[in-house]
Every structure is written in structure tokens, then in C-alpha cells.
Amino acid sequence: MQTKVQTEALWAHCLNELQQSLAASQFNIWIKPLAQSAQVVDGTLVIAVPNQIFLQFIRDRYLGMIEMAAAKVCDGVPPHIELKVGALPVNKPAERVAAPQSQESVGSGEPEAAAPVAAPAPKPAKRFDAAGSNHELMRLNPGHTFDTLVTGKANQVARAAAMQVAENPGVSYNPLFVYGGVGLGKTHLIQAIGNFVHQHNPQAKIRYIHAEKYVQDVVKAYQHKSFDDFKKYYHSLDVLLVDDIQFFVGKDRTQEEFFYLFNALLESGKQIILTSDKIPREIEGLQERLTSRFSWGLIVPIEPPETEMRVAILLKKAEAEHFKLDANVAFFMAKNIRSNVRELEGALKRVMAYSRFTNQLITVDSAKEALRDILASGNRQVSVENIQKTVADFYKIKVADMHSKKRTRDIARPRQMAMALTKELTQMSLPAIGDAFGGRDHTTVLHACRTIQDFRQSDQEMAHQYSVLLQMLRS
Numbered sequence: 001m002q003t004k005v006q007t008e009a010l011w012a013h014c015l016n017e018l019q020q021s022l023a024a025s026q027f028n029i030w031i032k033p034l035a036q037s038a039q040v041v042d043g044t045l046v047i048a049v050p051n052q053i054f055l056q057f058i059r060d061r062y063l064g065m066i067e068m069a070a071a072k073v074c075d076g077v078p079p080h081i082e083l084k085v086g087a088l089p090v091n092k093p094a095e096r097v098a099a100p101q102s103q104e105s106v107g108s109g110e111p112e113a114a115a116p117v118a119a120p121a122p123k124p125a126k127r128f129d130a131a132g133s134n135h136e137l138m139r140l141n142p143g144h145t146f147d148t149l150v151t152g153k154a155n156q157v158a159r160a161a162a163m164q165v166a167e168n169p170g171v172s173y174n175p176l177f178v179y180g181g182v183g184l185g186k187t188h189l190i191q192a193i194g195n196f197v198h199q200h201n202p203q204a205k206i207r208y209i210h211a212e213k214y215v216q217d218v219v220k221a222y223q224h225k226s227f228d229d230f231k232k233y234y235h236s237l238d239v240l241l242v243d244d245i246q247f248f249v250g251k252d253r254t255q256e257e258f259f260y261l262f263n264a265l266l267e268s269g270k271q272i273i274l275t276s277d278k279i280p281r282e283i284e285g286l287q288e289r290l291t292s293r294f295s296w297g298l299i300v301p302i303e304p305p306e307t308e309m310r311v312a313i314l315l316k317k318a319e320a321e322h323f324k325l326d327a328n329v330a331f332f333m334a335k336n337i338r339s340n341v342r343e344l345e346g347a348l349k350r351v352m353a354y355s356r357f358t359n360q361l362i363t364v365d366s367a368k369e370a371l372r373d374i375l376a377s378g379n380r381q382v383s384v385e386n387i388q389k390t391v392a393d394f395y396k397i398k399v400a401d402m403h404s405k406k407r408t409r410d411i412a413r414p415r416q417m418a419m420a421l422t423k424e425l426t427q428m429s430l431p432a433i434g435d436a437f438g439g440r441d442h443t444t445v446l447h448a449c450r451t452i453q454d455f456r457q458s459d460q461e462m463a464h465q466y467s468v469l470l471q472m473l474r475s
């Protein structure tokens with residue numbers, strides 16, 4: 001257990017650092033109210049916050065800074081930090097932290113000047129035990145586990161690879177790179193790895209971070225000339241999960257820092273897991289050295305789930321909410337809501353709310369009623385012109401090439417793709433599709449549909465491009 005002096009010194013130091021880093025208004029609103037709300041309990045720095053909104057705000061915006069500040073006092077290794085809503089236990093007054101001495105000016109009408117914070121912190125005699133990490137610190141959603149993830153054709157390869165990485169972090173595939181469209185379960189899958197590792201090895205230092213947050217951390221380190229602390233913190237991790245790596249595009253300094261971090265972690269056998277909406281070499285604006293490194297391990301796709309898998313997801317989510325969802329209703333929803341799993345979840349929430357509100361069991365008819373506007377927008381017919389334009393833009397060719405006689409592969413393949421998508425997304429007959437593509441024969445359209453179908457079976461890249469285009473056209 002920490003002594004009062006150590007607790008005070010640690011928190012006073014954190015407050016001091018935050019005060020220097022933040023605008024006075026931010027410090028006064030979010031941090032100053034916590035000046036008397038920290039306590040060290042069994043090696044964990046517990047910070048009590050007044051309510052849930054505060055908790056979310058501190059967690060999302062300031063926890064990283066608090067960690068870094070605390071790490072400074074603890075020889076570079078941050079302590080466990082726990083945020084909790086409510087008051088600190090009153091039976092441990094000796095461990096309470098002293099408030100910073102306030103010297104605020106009164107009644108100026110201007111935003112308050114930040115109050116200087118008490119004394120610089122001497123290093124505590126005993127280093128915090130930073131071995132364990134809680135969900136707050138790891139930034140993992142405890143509900144994102146392998147158990148709650150429905151498996152199907154769309155994600156079975158990705159899940160198997162993820163499981164292998166979770167069982168042998170740093171050993172099998174490094175980095176593991178998961179790519180796929182919006183809302184298909186990339187975050188869920190990689191967090192399942194984090195949760196699994198944590199469950200089997202609570203000592204492992206795991207950190208999930210969205211790429212945008214990493215960019216912010218680099219900017220802050222740059223502004224405050226604190227790259228040493230930044231490096232110390234990130235380089236001390238055992239498992240690093242970075243979501244939506246495409247956000248690094250155009251951020252050269254971030255890419256440079258990440259390059260060093262990547263090398264350091266890999267060299268010391270630590271596991272890196274990344275996600276993106278595309279495979280590395282399709283992320284335009286990513287430095288070549290990163291593109292090649294991201295391809296060193298294993299790259300796995302997550303595709304949009306097929307109807308049966310969407311039904312299974314709905315039933316599983318409903319069960320978790322103790323909601324009785326009729327299988328016919330689940331089928332109806334799965335058939336009509338096809339864009340992504342997040343949309344599917346949204347639809348389920350609506351149906352559950354409707355059921356509670358009307359106090360009725362949900363039938364297909366009442367589901368139609370509950371989802372009327374979603375279904376109306378989903379049933380919007382996609383036009384052949386829209387498909388041609390979307391596909392042409394995607395492959396960076398001219399729309400006119402959809403009608404032309406050119407037969408080079410870079411033109412012919414996108415055109416076949418557009419024909420196959422038109423067959424799938426519209427009610428048009430084969431001859432009508434042929435007409436819309438420069439007066440081609442219906443056998444040419446049939447051939448195109450079969451060719452694309454074959455490619456989708458045999459070529460992972462083509463399969464992914466097809467599903468991305470489907471998603472774009474359906475959204």
C-alpha cells in the first residue's frame with residue numbers, strides 16, 4: 001500500500017503536468033474538480049469522478065495524459081489507473097490527496113486562470129506494480145470477446161488467425177492485419193484478442209488505441225517535447241492494437257514514430273495487431289516502409305456476412321438482451337438489412353424498443369412497422385448508371401469505358417465487375433444489362449457474371465473489391 005506522501009506526490013505531479021499541458025479552461029472544467037478525488041489502493045490509482053459523463057470524457061480525452069504523467073514518477077511504467085463514479089471510500093482518509101492551492105482570480109468574467117498545483121513530486125520510493133492492467137487502462141470493451149463474436153464464412157479466416165495470435169502473442173503472425181468494410185466487426189475481433197490475452201495473462205501490458213488517438217498523442221508529445229515519455233510508454237507494451245490505421249495517411253511524423261515503435265516492438269517479440277478498411281498496399285499515402293512492414297505477418301479480410309450469419313448475429317444479440325426474437329422476424333430483418341452488422345444491431349434495438357413500447361411480441365408485420373424508414377431507404381433501387389459511375393471511380397477509369405469496345409484487362413475487368421453488380425443489385429434482365437453496357441449481347445453479360453463469380457471464389461483480392469463495391473452501392 002502506498003503511503004500518504006507517495007499518493008499525494010503522484011497525484012500532485014499528475015495535476016501539475018496536466019495543468020501545464022491543457023488550456024486553463026479545460027483544466028478547470030475537467031481536471032481541477034478531481035484534485036481531491038484520487039487515492040492509491042493496493043497499487044492502483046483510483047480516481048473518483050462525479051458522474052458517467054465525466055467518466056467517459058476523462059477516459060477518452062485525458063486518461064492517456066494521466067498515464068503518461070504518472071509513468072514519469074514511476075520510472076516510466078504507469079500504475080494501474082481506475083476511474084470510478086462516486087466518492088472515494090471514506091475510511092481511508094490518510095490516503096486522500098491534498099488539493100492544489102488555489103489562487104484563482106474572482107469575478108473577471110474571463111475564463112478562469114488555472115490554479116497552480118501543489119509541489120513538484122518526488123519520486124516514490126516504491127515503484128508501482130504495472131504488471132496487471134484493467135479494462136480502463138487497456139481501453140478494451142470487455143463485451144468484445146471470441147464468445148460473443150458470431151463466426152461464419154465472412155470472418156472465419158480472420159477469427160482463426162486472431163485466435164492463433166491470442167494463444168501465442170508475438171509468436172505466430174506479427175503483425176496481424178485485419179481489413180474490411182465499415183461496421184463488419186474488425187474492432188470486435190481485435191479486442192477479442194486483447195481480452196483473451198488479458199484473461200490468460202493478466203500481467204501482459206495490452207493497449208487498444210484508435211489510430212486517430214495515436215496521432216493526437218504524437219502531436220501532444222511534439223508540443224510538449226515529451227517524446228521520451230511517449231516512447232517509453234508505447235515501447236513498454238506487450239500487445240498493441242491499433243484500429244483504422246488508414247488515419248495515418250498524410251501524417252508523416254506519426255508514420256515516422258510508428259515506424260520506430262513497430263520495429264522496437266517486433267524486435268522484442270511483442271505482438272502488433274492492426275486494422276484498416278483496405279490492404280496495406282492500397283492505402284494511398286502510407287510510407288512504403290510501413291506498407292511493406294504491415295505485410296510481414298498475416299493479412300486477413302472480414303467480408304460482409306451472408307444472410308444466415310446475419311440471422312445468427314441477430315439471434316445472439318437478442319439472446320444477450322434477453323429478448324425473444326422470432327426466427328421468422330430475424331430472417332426478415334437479415335434479408336432486408338444487408339449493409340453491415342452495426343446497422344443490423346441498430347435495427348434490432350429499434351425492434352426491441354418498439355416491442356417494449358407497444359408491449360407486444362414482435363411479428364414480421366410489426367418489425368416492418370418498426371423499421372419502416374430503414375427499409376424504405378434500403379429498398380431504394382440502385383440504377384445501372386450509378387453502378388457504372390461507382391465502379392469506374394473505384395478503378396479510376398472513365399465512365400465511357402463501360403460502354404466502349406476496349407478489351408484491355410484494366411478496362412474489361414471493371415466492366416465485368418459492373419455487369420455482375422448490376423445483375424445482383426437490379427431487376428434488369430441480361431439483354432437489358434447488355435444494352436446498358438454499349439449494346440453487348442446477353443451471353444457477354446452472362447460470361448461476365450460467371451467470370452466474376454469464379455474470381456470471388458479464387459481470388460481474395462477480387463472478392464474483397466466486390467464486397468466493398470456492394471457495400472458502397474447499398475449504403
Ligand SMILES: Nc1ncnc2c1ncn2[C@@H]1O[C@H](COP(=O)(O)OP(=O)(O)OP(=O)(O)O)[C@@H](O)[C@H]1O
Nearest residue numbers: 148149150181182183184185186187188313341342
Ligand atoms: N460476427 C459478429 N458477431 C457479433 N457481433 C458482431 C460481429 N461483427 C460485428 N459485430 C458487432 O457489430 C458492431 C460493429 O462492429 P465493429 O465496431 O467491430 O466494426 P468495425 O469493422 O470495427 O467498424 P469500423 O470500420 O466502423 O471501425 C459491434 O457492436 C460488434 O460487436
